[in-house]
Amino acid sequence: MKDDLNLIRDIERYLEGDMSEQERSAFDALRRKDAVVDAEVARHQLFLQQFSDFGRRQQLQENLKRIHSAIDMDRLREAVSPEEAPVSGKVISFRRRVFTGVAAAACIAIVASLSTIAWTQHNARRSTNAQYEDVRRVLSNIQRSQNAIINDINSKNHAPLNPGTYGGTGFAISTKGYLVTNYHVIKGADSMYVQNSKGEFFKAISVMEDISSDLAILKISDSTFKGQPLPYSIQPQKVQLGEEVFTLGFPRDEVVYGKGYISAQTGFNGDTVAYQVSIPVNPGNSGGPLINNKGEVIGVISGKQTTADGIAFAVKSAHLKRLLEEIPKEKLNRKEWSNHNYLEAMSRQDQISKLQDFVYMVKVYNSH
């Protein structure tokens, strides 16, 4: 026992550099001679390492506890709570509106047939997935600029720090913060943010979704949002083959212009809801406006054919108009989606600079 105590004292003094030159060389010699002593030195070092690691871990746990206790959980709870509760009241359910007007039996029949159509369409689309591709983009793969990060921190309207799971494009259809994008962009979203070309973020909620035409209407829910009159109108009439068109979208963190022409009156596999457009689109372009030379919105970019380059599809604006008409007047005043188009006589550059304030990047957060 006494020897053990002496040994541990010597080891400590040896390791801490407390020994004189003479003692040290004597101890070195002992280590070389006696394997038990040598092993004990190694064991002691291991023990001290473990002990100090343990201390560091405890310190770390205390720090984490302290940081956590300073968090305002009430505010955080509010910020991360799923949006379902407020949204469900605002979503205009197509089903419910039918219910009020028609007898229940008829309603069930309609719903059943509609859902069958939607289901078969959906399945048909899924089965040809290899060729048809939604052009929403996966944001985690995309580089965000340092500036954007700094802007986030400095701006009042900053988005959550997570860059979002999916992204697409959306554009304003009213002066008061209504936007349209593709249904597939926001499908399964827990929350959504939209960002304009100035880098401002706004929280948005979905007010209407239509699976069959792949469109969704969003509303900016931030009180800080200030709308401005739209410079363009929605042109629901059929367009002619070969008509020149362009789009603005967010396949990157920056707005990107693309130009092309209407190449067919129907979309993928003869889908009458959409046009075929010969225009370069990439993941992130989904939900962008398709605009003719006069500056009128004639469609919404929704997908592209994977087996061929430059073949994209856009939902016809007639479907968009039909959807807008389903929103009750007290929510979306007809005057808000103006019929005036101010872009007609402008050069393309001027059209774009006017338009880009109304085109938003849509960021979708979901954890699935």
Add this chain to the structure above:
Amino acid sequence: MKHQPYIERDRLLLEGLVSNKDNALEIIYLENFPVILRMILQHRGSEDDARDVFQDAMIVLFEKVQRGDFTLYSQLKTFLYSVCRHLWLKKMQGPQSLELHVSLEEQTAMEDAVEEKVKKDEQFYVMEKSLNNMGEPCRTILEDYYLRKRSMQDIADKFGYTNAENAKNQKYKCLMRLKKMFFDQYKR
């Protein structure tokens, strides 16, 4: 991937973490906790679950960084997210689904880091149990000297030893006991 600006920011934060500077720990904590909280709540967890899982992930990160073997394959937040997801799935004993958007390299690095922590947890548990069995003043003397880096003279004054040499002798005795208790249960 290596030269993207967010990587640069993450790198600075990690440097701060190594040197315990610039509130790096706090910044990383506050920036990432909300996302994890949301994820855990959505996966049938509670706020306390989120806190526990996230703090475990922070420990994994911190100790990996301190060991100097942390390679930033992707964003820091991606790493924390996948660690939390992994820990939570493990806790729920659910089927381990393949994590999306995470490369195999990242996946194994993450799992190794988590395993390393589990191993450490066991060792620390042994250490804590041994310390708890020590009794006073042994425990405080050892903690003061080895963890809080107090001088032997301070410790002698605190515990009323007549001089540092007496305190030192007491410390050796305590150390011997602790070491024995520890190694009786310790396995590598």
